[in-house]
Amino acid sequence: MSLIFYSEKCLACGQCVEVCPFGVLKLEGETLIIGDGCNLCGACVEVCEVEALALPAATGPSPRPAVPPDGVWVFAEQRGGVLAPVTAELLGEGRRLAEELQVPVAAVLFGEKVAHLSPALLAAGAHKVYLAEHPRLQDFLEESYAAALTELARQFRPEIILAGATYTGRAFIPRVAAALKTGLTADCTAFAIDLEPRLLLQTRPAFGGNIMATIITPRTFPQMATARPGVFKPRPLEASATGEVIRMGTAFLDAPARSRFVATVEEIKERVPLGAAEVIIAGGRGLKEGKNFRLLEELADLLGAAVGASRAAVDAGWISYPHQIGQTGKTVGPRLYLACGISGAAQHLVGMQSSDFIVAINKDPKAPIFQVADVGLVGDLFEIIPALIQEIKRDRG
Ligand SMILES: Cc1cc2nc3c(=O)[nH]c(=O)nc-3n(C[C@H](O)[C@H](O)[C@H](O)COP(=O)(O)OP(=O)(O)OC[C@H]3O[C@@H](n4cnc5c(N)ncnc54)[C@H](O)[C@@H]3O)c2cc1C
Structure with a gap:
C-alpha cells in the first residue's frame, strides 16, 4: 500500500514536503517525488489544499471523528x-x-x-x-x-x-x-x-x-x-x-493463546515500598559512603518512612536500584520528602517534585534542590541528621 498521488491536481506548493516527518517527499522542479519510507502517517494529505494526495482505503491510522462517541x-x-x-x-x-x-x-x-x-x-x-x-x-x-x-x-x-x-x-x-x-x-x-x-x-x-x-x-x-x-x-x-x-x-x-501465565517471582523487597510511603528519606552522593545510609535508615525507622536515593548513590553501589528516584527510577509523591546530600539534578527532581512538602539538607546554598524545597537546611547532613534523630528520640521519651 502506498500514498496515492494525483499529479494533475498538484500545484507544487511544497507544503507536503515541509510537513513530512520522514523526509520522504521532495520537489524536483515542479514534480513531486515520493521516496521510500512512507508510513502513511497522513501529514501530507492533511495539508494538501487541492487534495492531490490521499491515503489508500482501509489503511493508515483511524481518522478522528469530530466528537468521538x-x-x-x-x-x-x-x-x-x-x-x-x-x-x-x-x-x-x-x-x-x-x-x-x-x-x-x-x-x-x-x-x-x-x-x-x-x-x-x-x-x-x-x-x-x-x-x-x-x-x-x-x-x-x-x-x-x-x-x-x-x-x-x-x-x-x-x-x-x-x-x-x-x-x-x-x-x-x-x-x-x-x-x-x-x-x-x-x-x-x-x-x-x-x-x-x-x-x-x-x-x-x-x-x-x-x-x-x-x-x-x-x-x-x-x-x-x-x-x-x-x-x-x-x-x-x-x-x-x-x-x-x-x-x-x-x-x-x-481462542488458544500464545502465552500463558506461569508465576510471579518477587525479586527484591524494599523495607517500606517507596510507592506507598507517606514519608521518604532520600540520600545522595553527599552521604559519601554506602554505610552512611544506615543513618538515613535509623531516621526512617523512627518515622515509619521509606528510604530513597539519587542515581549517583545507586550507581556507586551504596543502595539497590529499587530505591532510585527520578527519571530512570521511581516517581514518588509522599507527604514529606527529605533530601539529604542530593544536589537536585533535573533527572532527580522529575521523580519527586510533586511531593507535598520537601525538606532539603545540603551544605551548598546554591544547590538546585533548594529551588523546589519548602524548607532548606544549609549545613552538614552528618551533623543535622544525628541531631534530628536525637531530638525525635528525646521527644518520644
Ligand atoms: C539519562 C539520565 C537519567 C538519569 N536518571 C536519574 C534518576 O532517575 N535519578 C537521579 O537521581 N539521577 C538521575 N540521573 C543523574 C543526575 O543527572 C545526577 O547526576 C544525580 O541525580 C546526582 O545525584 P546526587 O544529587 O546524589 O549527586 P551530586 O549531584 O554529586 O550531589 C551531591 C550533593 O551533596 C551535597 N553534599 C555533599 N556533602 C554533603 C554533606 N556532608 N552534607 C550535606 N550535603 C552534602 C553536595 O553539595 C551536592 O549538592 C540521570 C542522568 C541522566 C543523564
Missing part, C-alpha cells in the same frame, strides 16, 4: 484484586479532563472475579465501569490484556485512553496503540485540553529530562498516553457515587 477511559490496574494506586490518580486526572471536554470518564477493569472493585472505581471518579472478566485476564498477560482493550476500544470508541506508566501499562498499552493504529505518548507528567480541536496536550520530560515536551495526537484516534505513577493526585473519595457497570463479552479470549 465515548469519553475518557482510564485503565484500572489491579493485581490480585487490589487496585494499584495509579488507578485512583488517573481517575482523578481523567475526570478533570472529561469535565473540560464535557464527556464521561470510564474505568476499564480486567481480571477474573474483580467486579467487586467497581464501587471503588466509581468512588474514585469514574462515571461508569467497563468490566471484562475471563480466566485469561486473571493474571497480567500482555497478549490477553492488549486483545481485550483493543476489542473494547473498537466497540465503544473512546476519545482518550490513559493508563499508568507502570510495568503493566508500559508492557501492553503500546500493543493496543499499534493495533488501533494511533499514537501513544509514554510516561506523561502533565495533561491539558486544547478545547476547540479537542486535543489532549500530553507533556513529558524529554532529552534526559532537560526539556518538557508537549505532544499531541491530532490526526489519529483515540488519543493514548501512559502517565507516571505518583504525579497526579486522586480526587477525594465519593463513597456514595453510583454508575453503570457494563460487562463486555469475552468470547474472543476463548
